[in-house]
Amino acid sequence: MTGPGHSATAPIPAEPGASAAAAYRAGIFDPTVLSACISCGFCLPVCPTYAQTKLENSSPRGRITLMRALEEGRLDEDDPTLQHQAGLCLGCRACETVCPAGVKYGELLEQWRDHQWRGRHTPPIAGALRAGVRVTPALAVGGLLRGAARTTGAPEPDRPHLMLGCLERSLYPKVSRAALRLIPDADVPEGQGCCGALHAHNGGSREAAEMAQRLGERMPGTIVSTSGGCAAYLAHQLGHDRVKEVGEFLLSRWDENPASMPPLRPILVDGRPARVGVKDSCQLRNGLGVFAQSRALVGRVAELVELPSAGVCCGGAGTYSMLQPEMSRAVLDPTLTQARDLGLDYLVSLNVVCTRQLASGVRRAKLPVRVLHLVELLELAL
Amino acid sequence: MNAASSGPRAAHLDPDTVAQLRRIVGDSHVLLTDGDVEPYSRDATPLFRARPDAVVLPATTSEVSAILRLATERGIPVVPRGAGSNLAAATVAERGGIVMVLTRMTAIKEISADELLAVVEPGVTTAELADTAALQGLLYAPDPGSRTVATVGGNVAMCAGGLRGLKYGVTRNYVLGLEAVLPTGEVIRTGGRLWKDVAGYDLTRLLTGSEGTLAVITEVTVALLPMPAVARTGVAYFDSLSDAGRAVAGVIRDGLVPATLEFLDNRCVNAVEDFAHLGLDRQAGALLLFGDDGTPEAVERSLGIMAATCERVGARGVTMARDVAESEALLTARRCSLPALARLAPITLLEDATVPRPKIAEMVDRIEAISARHQVVCATFGHAGDGNLHPTIVFDPADGDVRHRAEAAFGEIFAAAMDLGGTITGEHGVGAAKRGYLQARLGADQMALLRRLKAAFDPAGILNPGKLGS
Structure with missing residues (x-):
């Protein structure tokens, strides 16, 4: 054994280069959130991409190590692994549910993509979709042509507001019609706009938060969404008391007032x-x-x-x-x-x-x- | 750093070595770029990081052998790694070289109910082995907190402990045989399928806990037990951790050897409750988790005695888990103690001092006094039944000289443990993190013997250089 190994009071060894590395911060991430991970690896068994690759760099823990290297200047955003992994993460946040340290991985991923996917680094499809769903009139026409639920004018404060969803109204117009049959008193306000979830998950979290706020102002009161992703993002931005996913809305309404539940036949x-x-x-x-x-x-x-x-x-x-x-x-x-x-x-x-x-x-x-x-x-x- | 001072040290690997590695394992299983190797620059130990030159992921014993032969021939350090969940910086490649990751070797080759054993490749996780054995009504007893993450190979290399140590022992008590590759490339098989086999030195035990410094484990044969009919758990709350320690001593004096006796201090209880929302008593000074398994009658008797002992020692309250799910939730919460403590501050420095069982309460008092003297925040939890404590100092590195105070406190905590007849590490291992304290525990003669043993296995000194036996 060499070095300080002979003393029972040897210091905890310094991380090589720790002092120099700690001095530089790129300011990409919220430092409190980024420092919360202790690399225990409890997230590995629940990560779908780690299950496929068995490679540390496609695990939540490994990606946080990559984020730290980016933040501390050991890697720059042109690094091909950073580019690849920022996109390979599903953003499913299964890791958060098992993380005893309470690391807010979803927030870190948003901050990572905000930085990583700027300008020329934006994946073309993500950029196109981010731009596309901003064109509300086009979506409204698309939804109308395909037979999504008709809008009902200005929102009425006492009625639950059904959100049509940018993609759903065009791709699956029957969903909003079915939702209206189950929530007959809901209105479908005009000019709803987009909730921003897609933007937040694709490198545009600031713009996304503004979109969510605007949507919240246009639809005061309870908002019901048939899309889990929109509901979760909006609830995070506007409060879970105001924003309900359609399943949780129906169940709590029917449980509170059984008379409101229509007769349901077994399928x-x-x-x-x-x-x-x-x-x-x-x-x-x-x-x-x-x-x-x-x-x-x-x-x-x-x-x-x-x-x-x-x-x-x-x-x-x-x-x-x-x-x-x-x-x-x-x-x-x-x-x-x-x-x-x-x-x-x-x-x-x-x-x-x-x-x-x-x-x-x-x-x-x-x-x-x-x-x-x-x-x-x-x-x-x- | 001392690790850099002698022995092999890789500069960047030369193109021919890279070509050879790619030929052995295939192009996609050799990682070389900065971004690809960065996540393998650390394990679960804070404050240690070193960039390997390459990460290589073999899938077979013969690939492992070919890599090691090449490394010995060219003097390249090789650090074997499983899931990288160890807490002693045992898998940090301080001298660069190759990190050899064994997570592609994941076959469960055999579960034998007739022989009560399992044969697995090293990359199988502890939980996968235990769950597969349970399907046949068999128990794999070692139960480290990281069981869902850690690999069996890593458990053997570090001799992992866990929550069942008191009654069931630790990993070494269950390893019957190993296949391992020497750094010079030879494949050896130690032990086997027999409980009785005294032919030769017990190399199985020597390799168990050798921290990847002697050979690379490529197959493990472990002993299984019949699954106990029932397992139950209870919780007792105390005003202080030393009161809980006295209850533990009382339980053992009662003649019981229960499966579980785990305790957490108030800070740990609150951190765990923040994550798990089990309704634990946040006001209590300490929580003692007690449990046992066996026949229903034996378990009922055992839990009854433990509850009575806790009350006699002055427990504030005692409750029993209502069902299996509640028991499992309590144990899962206990396993999360360390990462849950990360909620308190950016750096979570965990130690592993272990003392003889009757000294638990005294050791707890000493830890509290030392922490107070050095003005550090120390949360303590541990496997109270086997004297294994995890005092954990949490701090923000921005807070002045706190790191030096933490170092000084740990130095005194280790000295106190040894003063009470204990050790510097009960189950996490030495690695790079506790290397500085090893000689104080073993003495100069034994340190020299470790070095001679290391040289006999690894003449070129390529395997995890700078760690045990270097």
Whole structure:
């Protein structure tokens, strides 16, 4: 043994270069949040991308180590691993639910992408979508043409306001119509705008927060969203007391006032109750802690079958399926296998991007499973 | 730093070495760029970081062997690594070279109910092994707090302990046999499937806890036990940690060897409660988690005695977990103590001083006195039943000379532990973090023997250089 090893009071060895490194901070991250991680690795077993690669740099702990290297100047943003990993993270925040230190990984990821995806580094699809959903009139026309719920003019303060969702109104217009049948007293205010969730997760968190505030001002009172991602982001910005995901809204309303619940018939397939699995919305489950409500509602109209991977990201993840198609499919595959093995008739989604991802996976795997939004399933029972 | 002073040290790997490594494991399993190796520059130990020159991920024993032969031939340091969850900076590549990551070797080769054993590759996590064994009604007893993350290979290399140490012992008590690759490339098999086998030196035990300095473990045969019929847990609250320590001494005097006796001081209780929301008593000075497993009658008797002892020593309150889920939630919360403490300050320095069981209360008092004298915030939790304490100093490095005060406090805590007949580390290992205290524990003659043993296994000194036996 060499060096100071001979003394029982040897100092705790200094981190090589620690004093010099600690002096420089790039100011990209909130230092309190960034320093909260102690690298225990408890997040590794729940990270879908780590499960695929088994590489430290695609784990939450490894990504935080990368963020620290960026913040402390050991790596710059042109580093190819930083570029790759900022995009390879699903942003599902499963790591936050198991983190005993309470690291707010979702916030760190937003700060990372705000910096990493500036200007020329913005992935083209993310940039295009961020720009696209800002064009509210175009979306409104798209939704109208495809038959989404009609807007009802100015919001009335005492009625719950149904949010149409930028993507959902065009891609899945039936969802808002089904929601209105279940919440007949809801209004659908005009000129809602976008909640900003997509921007926040794609490198535009400041702009996103402003969009959320504006949407909140345009729709005073309770806002109901059929999209888990929008609901979680808006609830984070405006308060969970004002913003409700449609499942939690329906369940609490029906539980508080059973007379408000319409008669629901059991959904049958071949004369037996339909077998229905729920696939959670990550932002809803991990960000807002909402996951039991959808299951309770499904249980009222069908046989609820719990998918082992229900809480694992489907790989849709906002723009992810377009930015990272290969990983996106790999992350989804276990769910498809389970849906087949469990003999599901329906797979319930709680978010527009998940619906799209699940539907394309089901088509690719040629499964006899229908993917429906929760409110579309409930509508079948009316 | 002293690690840099002697022995092999890699400059950047030369192109031919890189080509050889790629030929052995395939291009995608050799990581070289700054960004790719950065996440392997540290493990779960704060304040230690060193950039390896390459990260190599072999998938087979023969790949491990080929890498080690190359490294010995060219004098390149090799640091074996599992999940990197160790708390002694044992996997930090202080001299650069290759970090060899074994997480691709994840086969559970066999679970034998007839022989009560399992054979696994080193990259299987402890929880995967335990869960797979449980499907056949078998128990893998070692239960380190990091079980969902840590690998079996890492557990063996560090001789991991955990929450069941008192009744069931630690990793070394369950390792029956190993396949390991010597730094010079030979593949050896030590021990085997037998409980009785005294042919030769007990190299299985020598490699268990050798911290990656003697050989790279590529297969592990572990002993399993029949799963106990029931397991139950209770919680007792005390005014102080030393009161809880006295209850532990009382339980052992009662003739019990229960599965679980864990305690947490008030700071730990609050940090854990912030994460787990179990409704723990935040006002209590200390919490004692007690539990046992076995037949229903034996467990009921054991828990009854422990509850009575706690009350006799002056517990503020005693409650029993209502069901398995509640028991499991309590144990899970206890396992999270260390990372939960990270909520208190940016740096969480954890130690592992261990004393003979009857000295627990005295050691707790000494830790409190030392922390007060050096004006540091120390939260203490630990495996009270086996005398294994985890005093944890939390601080903000921006706070003046706090780091030096923490160092001074730990120096005195180690000295106090040894003064009471204890040791500097019960279960986390020496690594780079406690290297400076090792000679005080072992003495010069034993340190010299460690070096001779190391040289016999690793003549070129490439394996985890600067750590144990260097």
